[in-house]
Amino acid sequence: MQYKANSPENYISQVPEERKETLHKLRKTIKDNLPDGFEEGMQYNFISYFVPHSIYPDGYHCNPKEPLPFMSFASQKNSVNFYHSGIYANQKIYDWFVAEYPKHCKRKLDMGKSCVRFKKMDEIPYELIAELVRKISVDDWVNTYETTIKKK
Numbered sequence: 001m002q003y004k005a006n007s008p009e010n011y012i013s014q015v016p017e018e019r020k021e022t023l024h025k026l027r028k029t030i031k032d033n034l035p036d037g038f039e040e041g042m043q044y045n046f047i048s049y050f051v052p053h054s055i056y057p058d059g060y061h062c063n064p065k066e067p068l069p070f071m072s073f074a075s076q077k078n079s080v081n082f083y084h085s086g087i088y089a090n091q092k093i094y095d096w097f098v099a100e101y102p103k104h105c106k107r108k109l110d111m112g113k114s115c116v117r118f119k120k121m122d123e124i125p126y127e128l129i130a131e132l133v134r135k136i137s138v139d140d141w142v143n144t145y146e147t148t149i150k151k152k
Contacts, residue, residue, distance in 0.1 A: 003121055005090040008040060008047045022080060022121040023047075026073055026129070032132040037138030038044070038070060046083070048072035056142050061150050071133070079110075079117040082129065088114035089148045097132060100137045104128040 012023045024111035031040065038049045042053055043066065045116060051068040060066040072083045086093045101109045104125035110117040118124045136144070 002045055004045065005042060011042065011047055019075050019080065019121065022124065023073070023075060025081070025126065026080065026124065029126045029130050030071070030073075030133055033133040034113065035134065035137045039067070041067075043067075043069055043072060046072035046074040051138055051142060053072075055138060068142065068145060070136075076117075079119045080121065080124065082116045082118065082133060084116070085114055085149075086132075086141065086144065087111075087116075089138070089144050092119050093132075093135060096135075097128075101125065102129055 003011050003014045005014060008027060012027070017025060030049065033051060034040075037051065037055055038097045039052045040047070040049055042048060043050060048069060049071040050066075051070060053067055055145055058064060058068075060068050070085050074083075087097055087133050088094075098109065098111075104127060105121050105123055107120060110119065
């Protein structure tokens with residue numbers, strides 16, 4: 001499902017009623033644990049967290065007018081999806097997350113390259129997400145991006 005929103009609040013106001021509390025809680029979990037320097041906003045019609053141009057003027061290599069994306073989440077048709085570029089770009093973070101997930105959730109991990117899909121709203125591992133969010137600083141992310149993604 002795609003929502004046309006100009007702010008995180010506007011996005012959440014458009015999702016089905018039964019998902020609003022989940023998205024509010026996920027957003028709060030991220031914001032409460034987000035390292036300094038990242039900004040919240042809308043990117044690609046998702047609630048997103050990114051490195052602003054004031055910190056990384058080059059922006060995203062696919063579209064330098066966009067700030068450097070890092071993390072986002074969205075309400076999709078059958079799930080709430082959480083996207084974390086560090087899982088995709090840093091094998092150590094990926095391995096850690098995959099190993100920790102079963103300690104926080106009974107359900108099998110449903111994951112793509114950087115996307116974790118949560119089909120059961122009451123089984124989202126907020127504590128694990130909070131820990132993941134804290135693991136990568138802005139400087140760490142810019143360095144990882146420049147050495148593993150931008151050069152491709």
